[in-house]
Amino acid sequence: MESIRELYRIGVGPSSSHTMAPKRAAELFLQRHPDGAAYRITLYGSLAATGKGHLTDKAIHATFEGREHEILWKPENRLPLYSNGMLFEVLSDKGRSLDSWKVYSTGGGAILEEGQTPEDKKKTYNSHRMREILEVCQKSGLSFWEYVENAEGKEIWDYLREIWHAMKASIERGLHAEGVIEGGLGIRRQAWAYHQKAFNSAAHLKRQGLIAAYALAVSEENATGGTIVTAPTCGSCGVLPASLYYALHNFNSSEMSILRALATAGLIGNLVKHNASISGAEVGCQGEVGTACSMAAAAATQLLGGTIRQIEYAAEMGLEHNLGLTCDPVEGLVQIPCIERNVFAATQALNSADYAMLSDGSHRISFDDVVSVMKQTGQDLPSLYRETASGGLAKAYRRRKNKEAEAQVRKLTP
Numbered sequence: 334m335e336s337i338r339e340l341y342r343i344g345v346g347p348s349s350s351h352t353m354a355p356k357r358a359a360e361l362f363l364q365r366h367p368d369g370a371a372y373r374i375t376l377y378g379s380l381a382a383t384g385k386g387h388l389t390d391k392a393i394h395a396t397f398e399g400r401e402h403e404i405l406w407k408p409e410n411r412l413p414l415y416s417n418g419m420l421f422e423v424l425s426d427k428g429r430s431l432d433s434w435k436v437y438s439t440g441g442g443a444i445l446e447e448g449q450t451p452e453d454k455k456k457t458y459n460s461h462r463m464r465e466i467l468e469v470c471q472k473s474g475l476s477f478w479e480y481v482e483n484a485e486g487k488e489i490w491d492y493l494r495e496i497w498h499a500m501k502a503s504i505e506r507g508l509h510a511e512g513v514i515e516g517g518l519g520i521r522r523q524a525w526a527y528h529q530k531a532f533n534s535a536a537h538l539k540r541q542g543l544i545a546a547y548a549l550a551v552s553e554e555n556a557t558g559g560t561i562v563t564a565p566t567c568g569s570c571g572v573l574p575a576s577l578y579y580a581l582h583n584f585n586s587s588e589m590s591i592l593r594a595l596a597t598a599g600l601i602g603n604l605v606k607h608n609a610s611i612s613g614a615e616v617g618c619q620g621e622v623g624t625a626c627s628m629a630a631a632a633a634t635q636l637l638g639g640t641i642r643q644i645e646y647a648a649e650m651g652l653e654h655n656l657g658l659t660c661d662p663v664e665g666l667v668q669i670p671c672i673e674r675n676v677f678a679a680t681q682a683l684n685s686a687d688y689a690m691l692s693d694g695s696h697r698i699s700f701d702d703v704v705s706v707m708k709q710t711g712q713d714l715p716s717l718y719r720e721t722a723s724g725g726l727a728k729a730y731r732r733r734k735n736k737e738a739e740a741q742v743r744k745l746t747p
């Protein structure tokens with residue numbers, strides 16, 4: 334498995350696969366061909382289907398600003414390896430293609446060139462199953478965060494501190510921002526109001542309200558193109574920071590213990606990324622918000638003083654109870670159901686941690702089992718539910734809008 338540095342990336346929303354990765358690919362292509370007369374970028378599959386709502390074009394235009402270029406959208410075509418495919422071409426002044434580059438966005442902001450396999454990437458971890466890691470930890474007495482430190486080196490703490498500060502900043506910015514989120518759905522930012530209400534509520538409402546406010550703050554920052562941390566993706570970026578921020582203020586947690594929890598959460602996300610997928614276009618939202626919930630459940634259990642068995646159990650529950658979660662973003666925007674879904678996953682993560690802490694950590698379905706079931710379930714999902722905005726909630730919303738438009742026309746027709 335790769336370093337958890339490849340999982341946690343500081344960047345600009347709203348989508349790691351549709352905004353951050355295409356921007357990165359465009360920058361790399363431009364570095365290779367700085368002097369082209371013109372450029373052509375073709376987007377395929379899910380990237381083309383929801384790229385407009387996810388601001389893919391904005392990210393590419395910003396990179397090629399001042400140079401002649403065009404973007405072609407081919408949602409009906411899928412390149413062979415992944416559903417988020419891109420073809421970059423450099424053109425002569427007569428419009429002839431001089432060189433081309435096929436590249437894929439594989440989730441969480443990562444890119445993979447054609448001809449490269451995920452195995453070609455630099456390996457930081459020798460074990461890539463929870464079963465093996467548990468065995469190592471049980472024999473040696475190591476906790477998960479110590480296991481991460483051994484693999485990554487002590488420098489990882491500086492990196493995770495930077496990640497935590499970026500996460501905290503996104504919560505604090507989001508808690509103070511108000512206004513309507515761009516995109517046409519008319520959704521207002523709500524984090525500030527939730528925080529105010531939670532702050533002034535009775536104890537039983539306070540916990541739910543604060544977690545909601547923190548998750549809303551980050552997800553609303555993401556939806557408005559603010560700076561966030563992929564955890565593991567942009568669309569699911571509110572779950573882990575919300576759980577950690579709640580823990581910071583309510584579990585008697587120090588900054589160092591939060592960094593250690595981030596390390597454990599990173600290990601969990603890495604296992605899912607390596608053995609299944611964290612891309613909504615590949616496996617639906619279970620790979621994004623489901624994985625985020627699993628990471629946050631593990632982190633919270635560690636912060637509550639759980640054993641490695643209880644941490645693994647919480648991570649397993651966080652993913653298991655999100656199995657089958659579809660990706661059907663309304664109008665292709667990372668707003669409905671994404672923003673609210675982060676709130677519910679953060680709450681579920683903390684509930685999973687409580688449940689695991691009440692247990693002795695024993696359970697029948699292992700974390701590895703649920704990761705492999707998630708992968709299979711994702712492959713079995715029709716493409717309607719894998720970030721194409723053509724089924725589910727996206728379809729229901731469009732149908733209602735069309736009916737309203739027809740009714741309006743009937744009303745105006747004499």
Ligand code: SF4
Nearest residue numbers: 568613618621660671
């Ligand atoms: S529904 Fe889930 S996977 Fe799809 S865009 Fe929203 S957060 Fe990402």
